[in-house]
Amino acid sequence: DIQMTQSPSSLSASVGDRVTITCRASQSIITYLNWYQQKPGKAPNLLMYAASSLQGGVPSRFSGSGSGTDFTLTISSLQPEDFATYYCQECYSGPCSFGQGTKLEIK
Amino acid sequence: QVQLVESGGGVVQPGRSLRLSCAASGFTFNNYGMHWVRQAPGKGLEWVAVISYDGSNKYYADSVKGRFTISRDNSKSTLYLQMNSLRPEDTAVYSCAKDHSSGGARLGLDYWGQGTLVTVSS
Numbered sequence: 001d002i003q004m005t006q007s008p009s010s011l012s013a014s015v016g017d018r019v020t021i022t023c024r025a026s027q028s029i030i031t032y033l034n035w036y037q038q039k040p041g042k043a044p045n046l047l048m049y050a051a052s053s054l055q056g057g058v059p060s061r062f063s064g065s066g067s068g069t070d071f072t073l074t075i076s077s078l079q080p081e082d083f084a085t086y087y088c089q090e091c092y093s094g095p096c097s098f099g100q101g102t103k104l105e106i107k
Numbered sequence: 108q109v110q111l112v113e114s115g116g117g118v119v120q121p122g123r124s125l126r127l128s129c130a131a132s133g134f135t136f137n138n139y140g141m142h143w144v145r146q147a148p149g150k151g152l153e154w155v156a157v158i159s160y161d162g163s164n165k166y167y168a169d170s171v172k173g174r175f176t177i178s179r180d181n182s183k184s185t186l187y188l189q190m191n192s193l194r195p196e197d198t199a200v201y202s203c204a205k206d207h208s209s210g211g212a213r214l215g216l217d218y219w220g221q222g223t224l225v226t227v228s229s
Contacts, residue, residue, distance in 0.1 A: 001169060034215035036152075043222070044144075044152065049207055049215035087152050091213030094157075094166035096142070101151040 002026050002090055006099035012107040017078045021102045023071045023088035032092040035064055035073045038101075039084045047086075048073065080106075109133040109218045111203050116223030119193055129186040129203030129220060137161070137181035140206040142216055143188050145199035145225075155201070156188065159211060171197075193227045200224050 031051035048064035204216035
C-alpha cells in the first residue's frame with residue numbers, strides 16, 4: 001500500500017504569514033492527491049483535489065501543487081480561521097490513505 | 108442539501124461484532140462511491156474502506172481487511188460497515204463520506220457525516 005508522509009507534523013505561524021505544508025507519497029500517485037482541513041470536533045473539509053484544483057467555496061489563498069510523489073499545500077496569507085489540522089490523502093489505486101496530519105497553531 | 112447520518116456505534120467487547128449504517132440524502136446515492144473513515148480519540152484520520160457506486164468494487168485498509176465488510180443498498184440510499192472480530196485498537200469515531208466525483212474517479216471526499224463512536228473494551 002501507498003504511504004503518505006506529511007511535514008512538518010506541527011507548525012506555529014502568525015496571521016498574515018505564508019505557510020507551506022508538504023506531503024510525500026511512497027510511490028508515484030500522479031496527481032491523485034487531496035487536501036483537507038479539520039477543526040476540533042468537526043468533520044474534515046475538502047480544500048483541494050487532484051493536487052491543484054480548488055474545491056468550491058474554499059478561499060483562493062489556498063493553493064496546491066505537485067505531481068508524482070511530492071506535493072505542497074500553500075496558504076498565502078494566514079487568517080485566524082485557518083488554524084486547524086491539515087491532512088493529505090491519496091486515492092491513486094483501489095485503497096486510499098491519509099498523511100498523519102499537520103497541526104497549524106498560532107504563534 | 109447533502110446529509111450523511113451514521114448510526115450503530117456503541118460499546119462492544121473484543122472479538123464481538125457491530126454493524127454501522129450511514130443514511131444518505133440530498134444527492135443521487137447510486138452515482139457515487141462511498142467511504143468509511145475513522146479517527147481514534149486524539150489521533151489522525153485513518154481511511155477504512157471504499158465501495159464503488161454500484162457495489163462492484165470494494166477496497167480495505169490492511170488494518171481491517173478480512174474483518175470488516177463494506178456494503179450498500181442503493182434502493183435505501185444506505186451504506187453499511189460490518190465489523191467483526193473487533194479489537195481495542197478499532198476504537199474510534201467512524202464517519203461515512205461521499206466521493207466528490209461521480210462514476211469512479213477518486214477526487215476527494217466532499218461530504219462527511221458527523222460520525223458514530225465505536226468503543227471496543229471488556
